[in-house]
Amino acid sequence: MSRLQRRFAELKQANRAALVTFVTAGDPDYAASLAILKGLPEAGADVIELGMPFTDPMADGPAIQLANIRALGGKQNMVKTLQMVREFRTGNQDTPLVLMGYYNPIYAYGVARFIADAKAAGVDGLIVVDLPPEHNDELCDPAQAAGLDFIRLTTPTTDDQRLPVVLAGSSGFVYYVSVAGVTGAGAATLAHVEQAVARLRRHTDLPVCIGFGIRSPEHAASVARLADGVVVGSALVDRIAKAASKEQAVGDVLGLCRELAEGVRGARR
Amino acid sequence: MTETSYRTGPDEKGLFGQFGGQFVAETLMPLINALAAEYEKAKSDPAFLEELAYFQRDYIGRASPLYFAERLTAHFGGAKIFLKREDLNHTGAHKINNCIGQILLARRMGKQRIIAETGAGMHGVATATVAARFGMQCVVYMGTTDIDRQQANVFRMKLLGAEVIPVVAGTGTLKDAMNEALRDWVTNVETTFYLIGTAAGPHPYPAMVRDFQSVIGNEVRAQILEKEGRLPDSLVACIGGGSNAIGLFHPFLDDASVQIVGVEAAGHGIDTGKHAASMAGGAPGVLHGNRTFLLQDEDGQITDAHSISAGLDYPGVGPEHAWLHEIKRVEYVPITDHEALQAFHHCCRLEGIIPALESSHALAEAFKRAPKLPKDHLMVINLSGRGDKDMQTVMHHMQDKLEKHA
Numbered sequence: 001m002s003r004l005q006r007r008f009a010e011l012k013q014a015n016r017a018a019l020v021t022f023v024t025a026g027d028p029d030y031a032a033s034l035a036i037l038k039g040l041p042e043a044g045a046d047v048i049e050l051g052m053p054f055t056d057p058m059a060d061g062p063a064i065q066l067a068n069i070r071a072l073g074g075k076q077n078m079v080k081t082l083q084m085v086r087e088f089r090t091g092n093q094d095t096p097l098v099l100m101g102y103y104n105p106i107y108a109y110g111v112a113r114f115i116a117d118a119k120a121a122g123v124d125g126l127i128v129v130d131l132p133p134e135h136n137d138e139l140c141d142p143a144q145a146a147g148l149d150f151i152r153l154t155t156p157t158t159d160d161q162r163l164p165v166v167l168a169g170s171s172g173f174v175y176y177v178s179v180a181g182v183t184g185a186g187a188a189t190l191a192h193v194e195q196a197v198a199r200l201r202r203h204t205d206l207p208v209c210i211g212f213g214i215r216s217p218e219h220a221a222s223v224a225r226l227a228d229g230v231v232v233g234s235a236l237v238d239r240i241a242k243a244a245s246k247e248q249a250v251g252d253v254l255g256l257c258r259e260l261a262e263g264v265r266g267a268r269r
Numbered sequence: 270m271t272e273t274s275y276r277t278g279p280d281e282k283g284l285f286g287q288f289g290g291q292f293v294a295e296t297l298m299p300l301i302n303a304l305a306a307e308y309e310k311a312k313s314d315p316a317f318l319e320e321l322a323y324f325q326r327d328y329i330g331r332a333s334p335l336y337f338a339e340r341l342t343a344h345f346g347g348a349k350i351f352l353k354r355e356d357l358n359h360t361g362a363h364k365i366n367n368c369i370g371q372i373l374l375a376r377r378m379g380k381q382r383i384i385a386e387t388g389a390g391m392h393g394v395a396t397a398t399v400a401a402r403f404g405m406q407c408v409v410y411m412g413t414t415d416i417d418r419q420q421a422n423v424f425r426m427k428l429l430g431a432e433v434i435p436v437v438a439g440t441g442t443l444k445d446a447m448n449e450a451l452r453d454w455v456t457n458v459e460t461t462f463y464l465i466g467t468a469a470g471p472h473p474y475p476a477m478v479r480d481f482q483s484v485i486g487n488e489v490r491a492q493i494l495e496k497e498g499r500l501p502d503s504l505v506a507c508i509g510g511g512s513n514a515i516g517l518f519h520p521f522l523d524d525a526s527v528q529i530v531g532v533e534a535a536g537h538g539i540d541t542g543k544h545a546a547s548m549a550g551g552a553p554g555v556l557h558g559n560r561t562f563l564l565q566d567e568d569g570q571i572t573d574a575h576s577i578s579a580g581l582d583y584p585g586v587g588p589e590h591a592w593l594h595e596i597k598r599v600e601y602v603p604i605t606d607h608e609a610l611q612a613f614h615h616c617c618r619l620e621g622i623i624p625a626l627e628s629s630h631a632l633a634e635a636f637k638r639a640p641k642l643p644k645d646h647l648m649v650i651n652l653s654g655r656g657d658k659d660m661q662t663v664m665h666h667m668q669d670k671l672e673k674h675a
Contacts, residue, residue: 055571056444056556058451059294065438077568103292103555108569130292130555134282155296157458162299180296181456 003096003124004149004172007046008207008228017224019044019264020209021257022100022233023240024051024067025084026076032246033071036253037088041095043254044261047173047209047229049127052081052101059129061184063234066241078109082121089122098151098172100127103139111139115146125149125172133169140169149173154200156180156192163203173207173229174200184234187213194226217263224267232260275522275598278589283472283559286595289588291471293558296455305473307378312480317373324369325484328402329359331366333485335492335649340619341636348642350635351501352622352652353489355513362625362654363485363513364395364466370481372399375462382406382461386450388415388443388509389580389627390422391654392466397431407431410449412441415579422658440573443509443583447557467510468587471558475588482516489649490520497647503528503638506651507630508601509545509581511590513653519589522598531590532634534576535603545574546603547586548594556584561591577606577662578626580654608633610666613656625654626662 001009011018021040026033040048053071057064085097099118106114106128118126126143133140133152140150149172157180158166167174176196178188188196193210200208210223211231220230236253243249278285283305291301311317325331334357338350355363375383383400385407387393393409400407409426413435416423426433439445454463468478493501504521506514508531521527536544544550547562554563556571564572564584574584593599609626612633616624624632628651635650642648656663 054569055439056448058448058557059296059455061452072570077570104563104565104571105569107555108552108565108567129294130558132291132293132295132298134291134298153295155294157296157299159299166295177296180458182452185456 002149002172003094004047007096008173011046015268017227017264017267018046018207018209018229019220019261020047020049020229020231021045021236022049022051022231023236023253024053024064024071025081026053026071026074027067027237028070028240028246028249029074030076030080030084032250034084034087035250037084038091039250039254040257041092043257044265045095045257048095048097049100049231049233050081050085050097052078052099052105054102054105057102059182061182061234063184063237063241067237078105078114082117085121085123096124097122098125098127099123101129103128103130106139111142115143115148119146119148123148125151127151127153127175129153133165136169144171151175153177156196167204170204170206173209174204175231176200176208176210178210178212181212183212185213187219190222190226193223197227217259220260221263221267224264230264275593276519278592279472279476285589285592287553288561288591289472289475289559291558292555292560293471294455296458300458301471304378308374308473308477311374311377317377320373321370325366329365329369330357331484332488332492333357335489335496337496338620341615344615344619345636345639347644348639348646348648349644350639351493351647351649353485353517353649355485355651355653356622356624356628356655360391360395360398361657362391362395363482363516364392365398366484366516367466367478367481367512368395368399368464371464371477372403372405375405375464376403378462380460380462382408382457383464384408384410384450384453384461385464385466386410386443386446387466388446388582389578389658390415390419390426391580391658393431393433394422394425394429396464396466397426397429400431401429408453409433410436410446410453412436412443412445414441415443418662419579419658420661442574442579444571444574451557466512468512468515468589469510469557469559469561469585475559478512479515479519479589482512483519485513485516485651486518486520489517493647493649500524500527501647501649502526503530503646503648505530505532505631505635505648507532507581507627507653508586508590509534509583509627510585511587513651515587515589517649517651518599529599530634531599531601532630533601533603534578534581534630535605536575536577538605539603543575544603545576545581545583547584548591548601549603551584553591559588561585561588562594577609577666578630580625580627581630602634604630604633610663612636613663622652623656624652625656626659628653
């Protein structure tokens with residue numbers, strides 16, 4: 001059983017949704033980013049998405065674009081991102097960690113080398129925004145063969161005809177992008193989320209996590225009543241942007257994570 | 270045994286060899302597939318083709334002349350030089366060929382809002398033009414660096430009713446404008462048609478843009494046969510994304526006797542790192558929906574392009590060019606800012622034609638080759654656009670030079 005499967009099974013048992021947090025590796029710098037990463041499980045993150053920085057994050061809004069720029073400004077690269085995962089894993093064996101980003105840095109690193117090194121570092125899964133199922137042979141197939149989950153984004157534009165194609169290569173969980181748009185933009189209505197989750201459940205037994213535009217503990221709680229997981233990214237990353245110091249950035253991100261976790265954990269009581 | 274054709278790509282996955290493809294976010298995939306299906310239908314629909322031909326003739330002003338450049342030919346004393354006068358098209362460049370085709374498709378698909386990215390502003394102007402003609406809303410993304418150096422085109426777009434949105438991110442050039450256009454598209458996917466300006470991006474764009482631009486090469490073929498009774502010996506065109514070049518080249522790819530040369534922008538020189546030559550100075554990678562040659566560092570981060578010509582200032586190249594480079598059917602060579610400017614002045618003084626700085630790169634390479642070639646060598650250069658938009662840039666450059674020599 002993979003770490004992701006185990007975590008979602010435990011949460012199902014406890015009748016609560018997962019809090020899935022996104023931060024960019026190396027934002028605001030390596031040390032502070034590692035401190036955030038190490039602090040997230042204790043602050044209530046059930047699953048961690050760690051962004052691999054890229055110069056051209058086409059599907060991201062301003063908050064995560066800036067996070068990428070800060071990380072790259074601090075000379076973050078793939079080698080350091082994988083090092084960060086290794087350091088995280090020395091103290092944590094239970095929290096699933098998923099790398100998220102764009103294909104080119106992986107392609108430049110070398111797909112086979114990336115899969116081997118990510119697996120060895122303790123990565124559990126991958127989300128690669130610009131690799132649709134049409135290109136499963138590039139990374140999805142070899143990654144899954146090596147035991148890394150490949151988490152698919154599904155969106156409001158993924159119709160019933162296409163959904164099975166998208167889900168065929170999915171494992172770990174399904175990430176539902178609840179609004180057509182970039183990260184950090186507007187949020188979907190709860191009615192839309194409810195409908196979307198119902199539609200996805202007709203097609204898959206995988207846990208369904210909802211992301212895009214979820215910013216507050218209250219909002220997270222309301223989504224947690226409907227889905228298996230709630231993804232928060234831009235709101236956390238914004239705390240780094242607004243912090244006056246790196247110490248404050250660490251404290252503020254973990255602080256918001258605690259509030260979000262409280263919301264998610266209290267949702268179904 | 271049949272000979273291999275270079276003209277059958279892309280395959281059903283949108284690939285030219287290993288290049289091309291559909292590397293985009295899931296939100297866009299259903300739309301891109303719908304677009305590919307609609308384009309397949311349109312290109313064999315006589316009504317669509319008839320309407321396209323009508324607008325090419327009566328709105329763009331096609332066919333554009335194939336002009337024998339007698340004075341340039343005499344000056345260089347070698348090859349017989351012909352200029353394909355895309356600069357004489359409505360809006361002053363080849364860009365409109367593609368815009369007309371895509372807006373007819375947008376209308377077929379019931380889209381009412383058009384978005385585009387632009388570098389030099391020529392594609393932005395051409396898009397704003399067709400949007401005005403077809404009564405559609407138009408939003409153009411343009412980097413702030415490009416806005417500064419292409420003021421006149423910004424004003425033209427506004428006159429035509431387009432909204433020009435400045436893009437601050439990155440270096441404020443074409444790549445950043447394309448990122449922002451993709452973000453808009455992903456947000457407004459139901460209502461919006463993304464009118465990509467070059468033969469790049471996710472499938473079907475590279476093939477579709479090539480097809481709409483192939484009118485250039487098809488005309489050249491007929492025109493040179495009429496004038497000279499035979500095919501040209503060589504073709505030369507500049508490459509940013511490469512739409513004018515693929516438009517000229519594609520109809521000749523299977524004619525083994527035709528030597529084909531694409532000219533990349535070498536900026537200050539390939540070894541300075543300040544250039545836009547993704548094939549001479551880049552490596553294969555994935556950006557903006559396709560796998561192609563990209564300017565990037567060893568970590569796969571995209572690096573900044575540099576060229577005096579805003580239209581070539583892009584760190585990638587269309588995937589079909591990447592493939593033609595890999596299989597060596599087309600020779601790709603770099604030309605520096607300085608060489609392009611020299612060619613620009615030659616063309617102005619000897620032919621009374623002010624070429625775009627983009628096209629001046631093609632001229633520069635042609636002028637290097639022409640003196641060494643025999644007098645019966647027929648060389649066709651794609652004069653992809655006119656230089657009116659570049660007055661400010663050239664003026665600044667001449668002033669800098671005068672000051673340095675003062």
